[in-house]
Amino acid sequence: MNVTDLRDELTTHADDLGAAPDLRAGVATRVRRTRRRRATAAGAATLAVAALAVGLVGSTGRQAPAVPAGRASVTATSTAPMIGSDGMPYRTVPDAPGDVVKDGLRYRAKVADDTLAAGFVGDRGQGQFSLVWTPTTTHVSFSAECYLPGLTHDQAGAYLVSVSLEGATGFFASSCTGGEPPAHDLPAGGGVPGEPGQGWKELTVGKTARVRVQLVDARTNRPAAVDGVQLAGAVYEQGAQWPVKDASGKTVASLPVVVEQQGYRYELGGVTTAPLASWRDLTSGVPAGIGLFTWGSAGGDFPGSGSSESGIRLTGLPGGADVRPYGSWGTAPAPDGSDHTVTVTTVGKRPDHGTGFLALYTLEH
Amino acid sequence: MERESFDDFVATRSTRLLRTAYLLTHDRALAEDLVQASLAKAWFAWGRIESRPEAYVRRVMVNTYSSWWRRRWNGEEATAELPERHEAHRLHGAENARVDERTDLWRALERLPKRQRAVVVLRFYEDLSEAETAEIMQCSVGTVKSQASRALAKLRIDPTLRPTADEELAR
Numbered sequence: 001m002n003v004t005d006l007r008d009e010l011t012t013h014a015d016d017l018g019a020a021p022d023l024r025a026g027v028a029t030r031v032r033r034t035r036r037r038r039a040t041a042a043g044a045a046t047l048a049v050a051a052l053a054v055g056l057v058g059s060t061g062r063q064a065p066a067v068p069a070g071r072a073s074v075t076a077t078s079t080a081p082m083i084g085s086d087g088m089p090y091r092t093v094p095d096a097p098g099d100v101v102k103d104g105l106r107y108r109a110k111v112a113d114d115t116l117a118a119g120f121v122g123d124r125g126q127g128q129f130s131l132v133w134t135p136t137t138t139h140v141s142f143s144a145e146c147y148l149p150g151l152t153h154d155q156a157g158a159y160l161v162s163v164s165l166e167g168a169t170g171f172f173a174s175s176c177t178g179g180e181p182p183a184h185d186l187p188a189g190g191g192v193p194g195e196p197g198q199g200w201k202e203l204t205v206g207k208t209a210r211v212r213v214q215l216v217d218a219r220t221n222r223p224a225a226v227d228g229v230q231l232a233g234a235v236y237e238q239g240a241q242w243p244v245k246d247a248s249g250k251t252v253a254s255l256p257v258v259v260e261q262q263g264y265r266y267e268l269g270g271v272t273t274a275p276l277a278s279w280r281d282l283t284s285g286v287p288a289g290i291g292l293f294t295w296g297s298a299g300g301d302f303p304g305s306g307s308s309e310s311g312i313r314l315t316g317l318p319g320g321a322d323v324r325p326y327g328s329w330g331t332a333p334a335p336d337g338s339d340h341t342v343t344v345t346t347v348g349k350r351p352d353h354g355t356g357f358l359a360l361y362t363l364e365h
Numbered sequence: 366m367e368r369e370s371f372d373d374f375v376a377t378r379s380t381r382l383l384r385t386a387y388l389l390t391h392d393r394a395l396a397e398d399l400v401q402a403s404l405a406k407a408w409f410a411w412g413r414i415e416s417r418p419e420a421y422v423r424r425v426m427v428n429t430y431s432s433w434w435r436r437r438w439n440g441e442e443a444t445a446e447l448p449e450r451h452e453a454h455r456l457h458g459a460e461n462a463r464v465d466e467r468t469d470l471w472r473a474l475e476r477l478p479k480r481q482r483a484v485v486v487l488r489f490y491e492d493l494s495e496a497e498t499a500e501i502m503q504c505s506v507g508t509v510k511s512q513a514s515r516a517l518a519k520l521r522i523d524p525t526l527r528p529t530a531d532e533e534l535a536r
Contacts, residue, residue, distance in 0.1 A: 001470060001520050003489065009470045010490040014384035017393065023379050023401050024372055030405035157479065219476065325394075 025347075029323050087318065087335025088290060089363075090262035093185075105181055105232055107143070111188035112260040113239020114141065118211075121186075122231040127223065128214040130166075131235055135209055138199030139238040141189030144213050146176035147230045153178040160218045161231055163191070166210040168202040175218065181230055189236045196298065197243045197251035211235060242268055244298065246355040247275050252299035253329065255359050259292065261331070266292050266361035273357040276326070282344040282358040286316070286334050292361040293317070295344050296329020299354040310348030312356055316341055326351055331361075371411050374418055375404055382422060388486045389430050391475055403429050423491075424501045427483050473523040481516035488513055 084090050095101060098109030100119040107119035117140065118131035146161035156178035164171035172191050193200040203209055213233035217224045241254040257268045269291070272282045276297060284293070295314050302325070315321040316339040317332055324330065334342070344358045379400065386396035386403075403426035407418070414421050474482060480502070487498040488509075495513075499506045 001473075001523075003517070005470060006485070006517075006520070007489050009474070010388055010486065013471060014388055014490060017384055017387050017396075020379035020383040020400070021397070022376070023397070023404065024375050026397075026401040027375060027404045027408065030401055031408050154480070219478065 025323075032320060084262065086333050087337065088262060088333045089264055091264065093263050100234070103181075103230070106185050107232070107234045108185060108188060111236070112256060112265060113258045114188055114236040114256075115239070116188075117235045117237045119234035120213075120232065122213075122229075124228050124230055126231060127225050127229060128212065129231065129233070131211045131213065131233055133209060133235060134207070135203045135205050135237070137237050138194070138201065138203040138205060139241065140200055140203070141192045141236050141238055142172070142211065143187045143190050143232070143234045143236070144172070144174050145181070145186055145232040146174070146215060147181040148176050148178055148226055149180050149228045149230070151176075151178040151226070158218050159224055159226065159229075160216050160221070161233075162212075162214050162216045162221070163233065164212050164214070165193075165200075165202055166212065173216070173221075176215070176229075181232075186232055186234065188234070189238075192238075192254075195251075197241065197254045242271060242359075244271060244273060244355065244357050244359075246273075246299050250299075252355050253357070255294060258364070259294075259331070259361055261292060261333075265364040267364050269360040269362045271357060271359040273355050276346065276350045276354040276356055277352045279346050279350055279356065282356065284342055284358055284360050286338045286340055286342060287360070287362050288336075290336055290363050291334040292331050293334055293342060294329060294331045294359040294361065295357065296324050297326050297354050297356040298329060300327075300351075302326035302351055302354065310346070310350070313345050313347050314358075315343050315345070323347055326354060329357070371408060374422075378419055378422075381419075382426065385423065385486060385491065386426060386430075388490055389427070389479075389483060391471075399426060399430060420497075420501065423487075424503065427487070427501055428503070430479065430483065469523075470520070473520050476523070477516055477519060481512050481519070484509055484512040485516050 082090055093108065095106070096109055098116060100107040100109075100116065100121060102121035103124075105121050107116055107121070109116045117135070118133040120129055120131060122129050142163055144161045144163045146156075146159065148156045148159065156176040159176040160173040161176060162171045162173045172193070174191075193202075211233070213231055215224050215226065215229055215231060216222060238256070240257040242257055243251040244253040244255060246252050255268060255271065259266050259268075269287070270284070272284065274280050274282055282295075293314065295312065297312050311323045311325045313321050313323045314332060317334055318338060322332065342358070344356060346356070382400045382403070383396055386399040387393060390396045390399055403422055406425050406429065407414070407422045410421070411418075474485065477485065483502060484498060487493045487501060488495070493501070495506050495509045499509045502509065
């Protein structure tokens with residue numbers, strides 16, 4: 001290999017890429033999201049001051065879970081729910097029996113209808129540990145967090161935290177984060193092994209399972225050691241799921257029947273779907289009060305899904321229309337004051353496969 | 366600069382930026398995401414950019430590449446157990462050997478650490494000087510030199526790029 005070979009290789013691959021699509025719409029969407037996020041962050045700073053003034057910080061010595069943006073006029077003595085600047089209610093959730101709490105970090109025993117099967121927050125410098133549990137279901141999600149105090153985010157990117165099931169090949173990995181861990185609830189789940197709706201086929205109900213959580217070098221995937229590393233990991237057994245199916249009846253995505261957002265539970269109220277290939281717009285009435293919408297598409301690979309030229313668009317919620325690339329989905333809040341109807345449409349060229357969907361969640365009373 | 370000039374910039378420079386992003390990420394969809402994310406960041410600073418907006422966007426892109434890449438990994442995506450060592454095929458025929466070597470080189474580039482890969486792309490694809498590369502990567506010229514040197518050394522000793530015994534004999 002000489003430098004000429006290298007230049008040729010780079011040029012060839014770059015040329016093979018062809019022309020870029022029109023990125024202006026995608027950039028505009030990101031600018032709008034960033035503006036919204038900055039506005040939310042400004043509101044959060046205001047709330048933090050108000051929270052300290054009324055003693056909202058937890059009495060256990062652990063800082064209360066991070067809260068979203070709120071209005072400074074809301075106080076802890078109010079009997080009405082606290083409302084964030086996103087228009088959604090929020091509250092802190094106190095420790096409960098079964099929570100795993102250590103060093104200001106917490107895995108909650110129950111989040112929505114998901115149940116903590118095994119969770120552990122490692123000691124500083126502990127580069128690996130195992131989670132052992134006896135599955136009552138193969139439908140699980142896991143969390144693996146890795147913090148590297150003293151390292152920048154760039155430096156931390158040289159490491160991964162891997163999650164591997166004993167007796168099975170392959171592993172999942174997530175990159176490490178530089179700096180101290182944030183003092184709040186650790187994510188409940190995040191990785192869901194297995195095909196949608198199928199569960200983790202390597203698990204057997206009633207047979208003890210062991211998952212190893214380990215710090216590894218990102219380049220070689222070999223075990224690594226870093227002073228002060230803090231690892232945390234958890235396995236959650238999932239609550240009831242609602243299968244989103246394509247026209248042939250195959251499950252392309254699983255939606256939780258109950259989700260939790262900012263300390264409140266929301267129940268699935270309905271799901272509408274349409275094949276992307278023969279698309280018809282999806283609509284849903286917005287219930288009085290507060291709700292959530294989960295929307296997007298799934299079912300196969302969608303090459304070039306990062307393009308701004310195509311995707312699925314939701315309109316009718318405060319903040320304007322939002323577009324997601326094909327093959328992704330997520331949740332958007334529908335606060336009081338939203339339009340009466342939300343609509344999901346497609347933008348640009350539609351793929352010849354996949355299923356779009358729109359799900360409504362309503363606040364549980 | 367006027368906001369209209371931003372749209373013009375996006376329309377005219379996207380392809381070039383996308384190619385650089387692709388050489389960094391080795392994935393077209395991710396490259397498009399990276400370019401869009403970088404342009405969105407640049408949009409907020411557009412009024413303060415007095416000259417060389419492309420250099421500014423390129424700097425944002427290289428820096429975003431590092432931090433944003435980490436966030437995407439946080440999506441807990443599945444990976445293979447261990448990257449398989451690509452064994453150099455013993456091919457017969459010059460054309461086959463050439464094609465195979467290109468594939469190996471692309472794979473070897475994937476194994477470079479991010480900053481070394483960025484230096485390689487900026488120096489040997491963008492043809493930037495060491496000083497220009499240092500400006501974009503926000504580091505010293507010395508760091509650029511050492512990173513480039515290490516990258517080339519790694520590529521040269523990459524097992525998949527070493528000539529096979531047959532090739533050695535043929536020389």
